[in-house]
Amino acid sequence: xxxxxxxxxxxxxxxxxxxxxxxxxxxxxxxxxxxxxxxxxxxxxxxxxxxxxxxxxxxxxxxxxxxxxxxxxxxxxxxxxxxxxxxxxxxxxxxxxxxxxxxxxx
Numbered sequence: 001x002x003x004x005x006x007x008x009x010x011x012x013x014x015x016x017x018x019x020x021x022x023x024x025x026x027x028x029x030x031x032x033x034x035x036x037x038x039x040x041x042x043x044x045x046x047x048x049x050x051x052x053x054x055x056x057x058x059x060x061x062x063x064x065x066x067x068x069x070x071x072x073x074x075x076x077x078x079x080x081x082x083x084x085x086x087x088x089x090x091x092x093x094x095x096x097x098x099x100x101x102x103x104x105x106x
Contacts, residue, residue, distance in 0.1 A: 024086070024087075024088065026051040026053075026058065028088055029051055029057070029058035029060055029084050029088065030048040030051050030060050030062075031088075032084050032088035032089075032090075033048070033058070033060035033062055033082040033084050033090070034048065034060075034062055036082065036084075036089075036090040036093075037062050037064065037080055037082055037090075037093055038064075040090075040093070041064065041080075043064045043065060043066050043078075044064065044065050045062050045063070045064055046063045046064060046065050046077060047062075047063050048060060048061065048062055048063070049061045049062075049063055049079065054083070056085060056086070056091075057083060057084050057085040057086050057091065058083070058084045059081060059082070059083055059084075060081075060082045060084060061079050061080070061081055061082075061096070062079070062080050062082055063077055063078070063079050063080075064077060064078050064079075064080060065077055066078050066098070072101060073100075073101050073102030074100060074101070074102060075100070075101045076098060076099070076100060076101075077098070077099055077100075077101055078095050078097060078098045078099070079095070079096050079097040079098075079099075080093050080094065080095050080096065081093065081094055081096050
């Protein structure tokens with residue numbers, strides 16, 4: 001018979017571990033989205049501009065360097081919407097915007 005040990009907070013270690021595995025925060029979602037997208041499209045992620053909680057996971061907007069140029073302000077970047085499930089697995093992605101690094105938001 002398995003015994004539940006108490007975690008320092010008073011909750012059982014088993015319950016805490018299962019909650020952590022099924023419910024990860026926005027930092028985990030952002031990291032997972034960047035890593036998955038970089039592997040798929042072979043362009044480096046520049047950063048994350050949005051993270052939204054969804055019923056079945058997370059929607060993360062990742063900014064990617066698509067065409068590096070000199071000077072750097074003329075490089076082409078793109079924003080991708082990446083859907084991640086609760087475990088951090090990629091469900092889908094799509095490019096939603098392409099822009100020059102030096103351009104202002106509209």
